Amino acid sequence: MPDDPAPAPPVPEAGAIQRVPVLLPLPFPGPFDYKAPPSLALAAGDIVTVPLGNRRETGVVWESTATLPPDLAAPETSAPVAASRLRAVTARLDLPPLPAELRRFVDWVAAYTLSPPGMVLAMTLRLHMHGTTTPATGWLAVTPPPETLRMTPARQKVLALLEDGTARSTTDLASAAGVSAGVVKGLADAGALRTVQLGPERPFGRPDASHSPPTLHGAQETAARALCQSVRDGCFSATLLEGVTGSGKTEIYQEAIAACLAEGRQALVLLPEIALSAQWMGRFKRRFGVQPAIWHSEIGQRARRLTWLGTADGSASVVVGARSALFLPFCNLGLIIVDEEHESVFKQEEGVIYNARDMAVVRARLAGFPVVLVSATPSLETLVNAQAGRYRHLVLPTRHGGAAMPETHLLDLRDTPPARGQFLSPLLVEDIAATLGRQEQAMLFLNRRGYAPLTLCRTCGHRMECPHCTAWLVEHRARRVLSCHYCDHTEPLPDACPSCKTEGSLTAIGPGIERITEEARMHFPDARILVMSSDTLGGPAATAEAVEKIARREVDLIIGTQIVAKGWHFPHLTLVGVVDADLGLGGADLRAGERTIQLLHQVGGRAGRAEAPGRVVLQSYTPEHPVMQALLEGDFQSFMEQEAEQRRPGFWPPYGRLAALVISAENARDADDVAARFGRTAPYGEGIQVLGPAPAPLAVLRGRHRRRLLLRTQRTIAVQPILRRWLAMVAPGRGIRVDVDIDPISFL
Template sequence: MAPAPSPSPQPARPPASTAGSARLRVSVLLPMPFPGPFDYAAPAEMALQPGDIVTVPLGHRRQTGVVWDSTSSLPPEFAPPPQRTVDAAKLRPVAERLELPPLTAELRRFVDWVAAYTLSAPGMVLAMTLRLHMRGVPTPSTGWLAASPQPDGLRLTPARQKVLSLLADGTARTTTDLATAAGVGPGVVKGLADAGALTPVPLGPERAFAAPDPLHNLPVLEGAQAEATDALRQTVAEGHFSVTLLEGVTGSGKTEIYLEAIAACLEQGKQALVLLPEIALSAQWMERFTRRFGTQPAIWHSEVGQRARRLTWHGTADGSATVVVGARSALFLPFKNLGLIIVDEEHEALFKQEEGVIYSARDMAVVRARLAGFPIVLVSATPSLESLANVEAGRYRHLVLPSRHGGAALPETRILDMRDHPPPRGLFLSPALTEELTATFERKEQAMLFLNRRGYAPLTLCRSCGHRMECPHCTAWLVEHRNRKILSCHFCDHTEPMPEACPSCGAEQSLTPIGPGIERITEEARHLFPDARILVMASDTLGGPAATAEAVGKISRREVDLVIGTQIVAKGWHFPHLTLVGIVDADLGLGGGDLRAGERTIQLLHQVAGRAGRASTPGRVLLQSYTPEHPVMQALLSGDFDAFMTQEAEQRRPGFWPPYGRLAALIVSADTAVAADDAAAALGRVAPYGEGIQVLGPAPAPMAILRGRHRRRLLLRTRKTIAVQPILRRWLGLVKLDRQVRVDVDIDPVSFL
């Protein structure tokens, strides 16, 4: 990640500026893919200021936008090229200023910075703040008071008398509150209102967020936990920009420690944001938060309904939502007084958005904290090499928790060499692993099997002609999902029924699944352990946070003997009765040309292993591997994550690969292979060069066809001291591309598909 520019005071801007006439000019940024804001005429009576949310004419319709700053605070190398100035006489007037909280100067600078860093249209970054979430101000709710005098002839039933007795204290209550408190149905309240016995009164805008209490249920922390807590509390109290990497082995209590940092933030009257990589994690995390603070925080992710999103948007803007937990897009909420960001599982690749505005939420969270001048905490049991490099360079502070909380021991790890312990033909679980599972169930303990592959089998081929079932829109095999009797592409979501015969040669009953997916492992486990209570945890079997919470509850209540899951089971769960973890294919993910293959694999498997033995009973981890001599396997066996990461760093440093250099990818896509090849070749011919600058490609992308578009890639690599944005801007400006061609820019890529 490039270092953020030092925050500078936003230049003061008058309500409007004159431009050769009496008309007042304002810039308005629209949440659309334009290169910058448009100028409009501002009616003098509006007295518009930067940050005001307005509606303006655009063509034949109106569009919501934000009055933007006329002077950029970005350094010259990040600033976009100036736009043409429109004559004041031709400006169309702003139509309306909306009664919404204005966007703060800090958030406007952040939008500009993210757009400049990612080479995105600033309006598309703004769209992540404005689009849909802010539509509609929370409407005032209606309460009831007892009418005085009461209407003549009012029939008073016992239920009605209960309602009127509640209202005798003169406190207005909503229909729901009245009915609940009186123990009657809402129809009783409505009947009193219809009879004229109740008078409606406005209660003000709906407020959905109770204030978390930092003094509720204070934890008892000792040793390294107490030291880390004190350090974080002191950092929050100082209130300056800083980045702290909180590293701790799985089960060391990292969540409890950073919750105390949130408490310190609340004590200062500021807001806190917690970013989680997976929305499913919010289920168990919410329980911990509620236990500590006595109420739930605001939640923000893709499965939250539109009404809840609107309330959260307004709650962050007016300060009533003091703590928000959410996915990466929560970073763009319009906080009134944000004072702390926590990025949990900071190493997770899920923090990188791969479509639209391509950005890393972890890295941009650091930028937002720096621009606004408050602390940020990155949390992980297996920190990314980028964060460790920043610690080494002195940019980040490092807090380490070396042992598990409460005296629990780290699990014992053993590698099963599948060459010595092969499974029976057609099966995938080693006899050594099944023996351990049997012994675990006999002790009434819980076990987990992990395989990071959804579906029944990753490949289906014909035994007669060798035909492979492929996606018609992507360079990808179709994955069999036997439970649903379909073949599915996990890249474009194309599905088709499982055919009875080979579509190539017509041979019937010849299609054969190759390799295991999680459904196939479940089938094998049910056959081996018919009495075991099995629960499958995968993104396509859990319908969302509610279903995940129900699954977690079953495991915690010991209603499950065996959990079988994909990567969703690796992230932060605390199952105190789970003592055995079996990793079915530990080598999965080590192949291919991914720069971070080893780092990602050890992070994932270390996290999965960390689910075992988190309470008093010791845990065991068995890794099935055909390459036990691989450095990743040996590091997992020894438990020396630090040594592996040091070795990984030494391999990347000489060739200035990240984090010791910079990468930026150009992904060229078109409707035809010829158009994609021509555009990529044109970019290749004018590729930049110089000391510390190298361009790799063009070459077909590993995923050469995605959703019907042909893809080619070029990779710019530079030394750490060279900013890639000016190079990319000049490079892209040298080539005029056909309209059907699209070039996506990925700064700091984490995926090379």
């Protein structure tokens, strides 16, 4: 159900002051008190402007955080400001108030992540709504037209469109008439058009739940029925929808969206990659007849504004977006879908550090509606929650329409190595040639951008390193630059070694996707090759065009990074070759094995999704590794059970709680000093352990030296109260930053 209307605020007695707390989208520990002018009765959720120092800021009338659980609530730190010192609220903006459930969610996220609540509010408020909406204007024809008007065919088209008496904007007129905006402006300048104010813009069509329902059978029908019932029940539930690649998970959760729309409520779908939205949007339109609203960093400010307003007034009934869409002000949200829930990109690593998957569950629980987590390779955290009964578990064991899972083969590179200076085994080259000979499509996968991950001097051994990070510079040969993939530093590829000055001595070490493309063109000169990576695809539109080319069979060989692993349906793709299946297994990352099997299982799942059978070839130097064996046997479940048994004894997540403190400074001595002070004041006790301080694996990032400590506790011990006490014991000093990461995903 939607939030109950806020009760009318009490009318202050004559001479009394209405004190209102206002939360600002700034890094303060809580709201500031203001007074409402006598003519302005304010209620929680109202969006207002207030004075702050010598400027004005936009904020939200807030309320007490008493609803937070005890282990998350922070103690009060300051006394109320005297009434005589209160400054007055400047104005209430003509915008929908933030719903109570969203305000509770902002408080909860702030308390859980130990972030200033204003910085969480900023993800809802600051960049998307600043001030009021400017009324849109349009054009109507002046009748009769001016006698001096010089008529042209283009002008005639515009005037003909306006004969129905419907006002249109400049953009809409020019687009519909097939003319430039200058033609419209010329008519206006000639006095043939007059301006009118357009009504509120409603750019979102109403999805039709009965437009084109799919035909589901067996486990699909059972799963869809269960999800629809959870929506109709109208209370919180969390469901894991696990299904092999190609099992129809999207079609099934779209039925839950249809049930949500039938209940008159809004739905939110979170996707890990904005590139996926193009194909997903097409599937949504086929099912519901219209496009949903979309939300991600690539859409313009105007589109963001319209979507923000659409979620607030209910006209945007379905939104698909990236993780930040979780903070939109839905007025009647009734369902959240987290697609590819295992993806680490749902974790925001800077600013407010949060996991959108976990926070989606929190928002659903606080507001009392269902959330569905969807994956072919669920995260261990989600699997454990399902096994413990906290989440319902629906499983789709087979592919849709009778398609078979692809066969997986391990290619031991110790037995059949590539030719010197190359990276594709002769056996894989033969497989690709045979596939192309059958007029089928093949894919090569390597999760490494650029031409080569390292460039060194053959004469003196100098390695090209980023000046701002402890990372090697990646060669991008097509642009003749060296680039850091952590801080985006770029420099020209030099002709001589910077250290010994020897010309022509720099050589590329290891393969990147550009180098594999070069090798593929040598082996298959007649093949139509398409490269899919963030370097070659400029955004969702370019990605959509690439996917259409593949579907139209205008591509023979696809070469891609991890962008090709996520949810695409390529019906004519029958062979996937993984160039370096061992990539990602090294290092001390807690989740290295889990991530690798998820990624390789997903990319392999692109093969054989239609009538023709699929085949996956994994090139590996360690085919005996448990990840490789699990992929060979198609036994994801057993591998995850082994992974769980390795983590359980040391109460590593999900069997314990983990938080990271990352101390950074412009020089190493300051970072070491503050990290040592945190080490000396580290908490201790039964079920509590602190690891470090130690240099982070990326010891220098963007010019800042980084040291890390890890707090690990048993699952029954909350880390937030411990961290608050610990942080209060050390004053870092100017220029020192201490970042807190609750439930870290990355250990760089």
